[in-house]
Amino acid sequence: MTSQRDVFLFVALAVAWGTAFGAVEVGLETLPPILFAALRLDGATLLFVAAVAAIGAEWRPRTRADWVTIAVSGGLIVGGHYGLMFLGQTYVSSGVAAIVLSLTPIVTPPLALALLPRERIRAPAVVGLGLGLAGVVAIALSGGSLGGQVVGVGLLLGSSLVFAIGSVLTERTHSTLSLLPLQTWAMGIGAVMLHALSFARPAESAAGLRAALTVETTAALAYLAVVSTAGGFLAYFVLLERVGASELSLVNYASPVVAALVGWALLGETITPATIGGFALILAGFVLCKIDALWRLGAPVVGYGPTRPAAAAARADDVVVDGNVYVANADRYAGSVQSAD
Template sequence: MRKMEDALLFSALAFVWGTAFTAIEIGLETLPPLLFAAARLDIAALIFAGVVLLSRNQWLPRTRADMALILSNGILVIGAQFAFAFIGQSYVTSGVAAIIISFTPIITPIIAIRLLPTERIYVTDVIGLCAGLAGVIAIAIAGGSFDGQLLGVGLLLAAAVVFALGSVLTERWTAALPTMSLYAWSMGTGAIFLHVTAYAYSGASFRDVAWTPSAAAALVYLGIFATAGGFLLYFTLLNRIGATSVSLINYASPVVAAIFGAALLGEQITVATVVGFALIVVGFALCNIRPLWRLLRSTWNADVDSRSLERDEVCVRGNLYKKTDDSQNYQQPSD
């Protein structure tokens, strides 16, 4: 029953984060990218702040670590990442944008090795990074264009890098704030960062926006469902299935994005794009081969623990043993 619930939550998160790229594509038809991203965070920050106040959690930052995490998350993980991602997607399709962003879990361990002294580099990390980069390059030249397509892919790759950098930096500090409060402040900080950047970049403000029903609907969907709802789902899954399992969302949401982009926006899914995505997935698997192997083993052990045992079987730490003729002795089954 719990596995079914986890699968439903995972599917819901893949749906809202995958369709977010479709909503961004729709909104970018009329909205300035940076202002669009800022408005998305405005809505999500207000929702998170409301949840924090209603739950009566601690909300005021009290330590330097709290402030460091708020600034790192707000400016890098959320603010700069959204800035690069929204501008980048204005040059490419929603499916391509989702696939390039999925490069994030590949670059993260490479950055961690440079910044965190406890991390080590393995041959599989290097091969995985090369495979992922090959996938990104294949997608970048898929349309035979070295102008808009290449620029968009470069900006989206920058979004993945700043997200990974911010995520690694947050490992240096331990927050006293609850997670919800931390992200409420982080989203508010990211929104302010994007509003300032939008004004400095193009002088964009809400007074200059020509609102359309589709743009307004895209913004509401992104703010409420994809951002606020998506992060709530993410935190729930993080507590239920762990970081390694939930990281697989990076490869489920691009599939959703490609399907909805093709169905609703008429976007083409090229062979080069599919090959590039496959290379990125291979790169992820190589860079995360050890935690993925531990995940598979723990999943197998959980299955063994949960299955009904035969009368002559006993389960010890996930391993099945079968009784011999001597009722005091056990041997492991051959199959």
């Protein structure tokens, strides 16, 4: 992430996703959780449909793999993930919710091992998973009782697992749809699923929806649909193409910081030392799970590994392999090889 544009998009994404938890907290004051999640997806789906129509992208599923990918993405990555997340946040603060969901990159490797053939998990990732789970337990017990805090953390942990399972399963499909139409289908399927669950849930009723849509709740819904969902996913996919998944996964640990600050400054929430310690354990677990990728990203910055400048200095008749410049005419230099280290 070397350009100012990439840094700006990364910060914007962390803010868009981090502040979403505060907006959810505001909307849950008047709206039941599953209905609220469904309404959020309604708005996002309309925006995605408009975007697909504007660019003229092919949106019709043509193969069985297309439909399977849509079903998995809509049912798990969108519907299941958001439904459990909104339910969980009725029990815990926005900052705690964001921190627990940062466990997603840690639980993904063992799920890939279980669901995908030829996947392997290394010892550091096993230790990282243990640290991440220990962090979740610390956060669950940070409320001082085995009441709503544990229930909320359990629901959020389920949200993280459902998202990770959906992500792993989509790796096995080979959809012909591009990302934008696929996300549009997933948002629509997730919205329909959550509306059906909300209708079937006795505790939720749409009868008082008009009264529940206060100015604050309507603003929260609009913010979630436009900024956190549509804008957030746009920034995510641009960065995914430019910097790659490993570097972009760091946003999972920037957005909880934003969520905690927003919750403290605007909603009067407090973050306990146990919660901070739990987040530190989750972060340490992430580092262990992604240690190879993080080393590849960070080594050139601190002077290790191949770098581009020496390779770029090679002349037309030189040969560059893995960052080393092999000189075609050794008489030009005192040595025969220049290393990029």
